[in-house]
Amino acid sequence: MGLSKKILVIPGDGIGAEVTTWGKAVLEKIGTDFGHTFTFDEALMGHEAIEATGTSLPDETLAKAKASDAILFGAVGHIKYDNDPSAKVRPEQGLLKIRKELGLYANLRPIMLFDELLDASSLKPEVLKGTDILFFRELTGDVYFGEKKRTEDFASDLMNYNRYEVERIAIKAYEAAKVRGKKLCSVDKANVLETSRLWREVVQEVAKRYPDVETEHMFVDNAAMQLVKNPKKFDVVVTANLFGDILTDEASQIAGSMGMLASASIGDGTGFFEPIHGSAHDIAGQDKANPLASILSVALMLEIGFGLKEEAKKVTSAVDKALKAGYRTGDIADSKTDKSKILGTKAMGQKVLEYL
Ligand code: IPM
Ligand code: MG
Numbered sequence: 298m299g300l301s302k303k304i305l306v307i308p309g310d311g312i313g314a315e316v317t318t319w320g321k322a323v324l325e326k327i328g329t330d331f332g333h334t335f336t337f338d339e340a341l342m343g344h345e346a347i348e349a350t351g352t353s354l355p356d357e358t359l360a361k362a363k364a365s366d367a368i369l370f371g372a373v374g375h376i377k378y379d380n381d382p383s384a385k386v387r388p389e390q391g392l393l394k395i396r397k398e399l400g401l402y403a404n405l406r407p408i409m410l411f412d413e414l415l416d417a418s419s420l421k422p423e424v425l426k427g428t429d430i431l432f433f434r435e436l437t438g439d440v441y442f443g444e445k446k447r448t449e450d451f452a453s454d455l456m457n458y459n460r461y462e463v464e465r466i467a468i469k470a471y472e473a474a475k476v477r478g479k480k481l482c483s484v485d486k487a488n489v490l491e492t493s494r495l496w497r498e499v500v501q502e503v504a505k506r507y508p509d510v511e512t513e514h515m516f517v518d519n520a521a522m523q524l525v526k527n528p529k530k531f532d533v534v535v536t537a538n539l540f541g542d543i544l545t546d547e548a549s550q551i552a553g554s555m556g557m558l559a560s561a562s563i564g565d566g567t568g569f570f571e572p573i574h575g576s577a578h579d580i581a582g583q584d585k586a587n588p589l590a591s592i593l594s595v596a597l598m599l600e601i602g603f604g605l606k607e608e609a610k611k612v613t614s615a616v617d618k619a620l621k622a623g624y625r626t627g628d629i630a631d632s633k634t635d636k637s638k639i640l641g642t643k644a645m646g647q648k649v650l651e652y653l
Contacts, residue, residue: 298332299328299331299332299333299334300333300334300603300605301333301334301336302333302334302335302336302366302367302603303336303338303364303365303366303367304321304324304335304336304337304338304365304366304367304368304369304598305337305338305339305340305361305362305365305367305368305369306320306321306337306338306339306340306368306369307339307340307341307342307358307362307368307369307370307371308339308345308371309342309343309345309370309371309372309373309388309576310343310344310345310371310372310373310374310375310388310576310578310581311371311372311374311375311575311576311577311578311581312371312372312574312576312577312578312580312581312586312642313343313370313371313372313373313576314371315581315582315584315586315588315642316371316372316572316586316587316588316590316591316642317369317370317371317591318588318646319588319591319592319642319645319646319649319650320369320588320591320592320594320595321337321369322646322650323592323595323612323615323649323650323653324337324369324595324598326650326653327595327599327608327611327612327653330611330653331605331607331608333605333608338361338365340355340357340358340361340362341355341357341358342354342355342358342370342373342388342391342392342395343372343373343374343375343388343389343391343392343576344373344374344375344377344378344388344576346358346388346391347386347388351386352386352391353373353386353387353388353389353390353391353392353394354390354391354392354394354395358391358395359394359395359398362395362398362399362567363398363399363566363567365567366567366602366603367567367568367569367570367598367602367603368567368568368569368570369570369571369591369594369595369598370392370569370570370571370594371571371572371576371591372571372572372574372575372576372577373388373389373391373392373575373576374388374389374575374576374578375388375576375578376578388576393441393442395569396436396437396562396569397437397442399564399566399567399569400437400564400565400566401436401437401562401563401564401568401569402435402436402437402438402462402465402466402564403433403434403435403436403465403466403469403470403562403563403564404432404433404434404435404436404541404560404561404562405431405432405433405434405473405560405561405562405563405597405601406431406432406434406541406545406548406558406559406560406573407430407431407432407558407559407560407597408428408429408430408431408432408528408545408548408549408551408552408558409429409552409557409558409593409613410425410426410427410428410429410551410552411552411553411557411616411617411620412426413617413620413621414552414553414554414557414620414629415553416631416633417553417554417625417629417630417631418550418551418552418553419550420525420528420550420551424525424526424527424528424529425528425551426529427529428528428529428531428551429478429532430528430531430532430533430534430548430551431473431477431532431533431534432533432534432535432536432541432544432545432548433466433469433470433473433533433534433535433536433541434536434537434538434540434541434542434545435458435462435463435466435535435536435537435538435541436538436541436562437462437538437564438457438458438459438462438537438538439456439457439458439492439537439538439539440454440455440456440538440539441538441539442538443455443456443457456490456492456539457492458492458495458496458537460495460499463495463496463499463500464499464502464503466535467483467499467500467503467535468503469563470483470533470534470535471503471504471506471507471510471533473533474507474510474532474533475507475509475510477532477533478532478533479509479510479511479532480510480511480513480531480532480533481504481507481510481511481512481513481532481533481534481535482512482513482514482515482520482531482532482533482534482535483496483497483500483512483513483514483515483534483535483536484515484516484517484520484534484535484536484537484540484544485497485514485515485516485517485536485537485540486516486517486518486540487514487516488516492537493537496537497514500512500514500535501514517536517540517544520534520536520540520544521543521544521547524544524547524548524551525547525550528548528551545558545560545573546573549573549574553629554587554628554629555572555573555574555575555590555628556572556574556586556587556589556590556626556628556629557587557589557590557593557629558572558573558574558590558593559571559572559573559590559591559593559594559596559597560572560573560594560597561594561597561598561601561602563601563602568598568601568602570594570595570597570598570602571591571594572590572591572593572594573590574587574590584641584642584643585626585627585641585642586626586642587626587627587628587629587642587645588626588642588645588646588649589616589626589645589649592612592615592616592646592649593612593613593616595612596609596610596612596613596616597609599612611653612653614652615649615650615652615653616649616652618652619645619648619649619652622638622648622652623635623638624638624640624645624648625638625639625640626639626640626641626642626645627639
């Protein structure tokens with residue numbers, strides 16, 4: 298029997314609307330083909346929301362989010378704020394607030410490698426081939442949410458973690474490692490930071506409950522280096538909010554482009570599915586954005602959010618087929634790409650629908 302799910306689409310800023318359009322179209326097609334009823338609503342967040350309501354996360358958006366079964370998100374951000382450090386209301390606040398309000402403490406960022414894109418990366422194909430990493434980035438703690446202070450000549454962002462916050466993300470990561478390659482790397486900076494020493498202590502404790510999983514603890518500076526030196530050595534990586542933010546952007550280059558990476562933010566309630574790329578205002582409205590990360594976010598929604606494995610696979614394989622047939626958006630094209638197969642956002646979205 299088909300499922301019935303309410304999905305909230307939050308396109309946000311920049312290329313957000315262009316890419317979520319295709320994520321949504323894929324969901325509609327899957328719904329029709331598999332007999333699921335997906336109903337959609339839309340809400341504002343980020344710069345668009347600030348312009349319309351004065352705040353980056355309007356109450357209405359939060360209420361709709363809480364009432365939905367899953368959220369498909371685009372991106373937030375605007376150059377206007379990037380060069381104005383004094384702006385008090387900022388687009389990113391909406392994203393941080395919704396993560397906190399929905400209790401989305403685990404951000405899963407799979408580094409999925411499509412063989413066809415090995416040449417699109419700036420790293421050597423032989424270094425990349427066979428890489429398959431699943432990042433668990435803690436998402437509701439750390440320096441992101443600690444107390445902030447500012448006077449004219451002083452600024453401080455408090456970095457803090459509670460034991461339970463580390464424990465619950467560690468458990469999620471170990472549960473995944475158990476059914477994957479049985480290897481977990483916990484990344485911290487325990488040689489310097491007290492928060493990292495708590496992190497390591499808790500992960501060591503949780504590790505005892507998973508004797509079949511091989512645990513490694515790695516300092517974040519070393520992890521940044523190992524990721525480009527030998528990415529194949531990683532299976533599941535679990536790390537704190539800030540380290541995870543940085544390392545996953547770095548790891549996106551393993552997959553060829555930021556435009557390819559999807560992510561799932563989960564907690565105990567509604568899941569939130571989004572590309573890891575940002576609002577990319579430099580290419581917004583030009584039909585240049587890569588819609589594949591949004592489409593792959595939908596695959597994560599189907600699998601992790603709704604438990605629909607077969608449907609999720611169908612989506613991933615449609616993306617794979619489009620790539621195998623040689624189609625590329627500009628960000629993943631290389632010198633060998635047939636020029637006639639370099640597509641804009643719409644044509645690439647359409648291609649994936651055809652292969653579905
Ligand atoms: C991400 C983004 C966000 C973050 C920004 C937009 C606040 O970089 O989701 O990785 O830092 O978490
Ligand atoms: Mg980031």
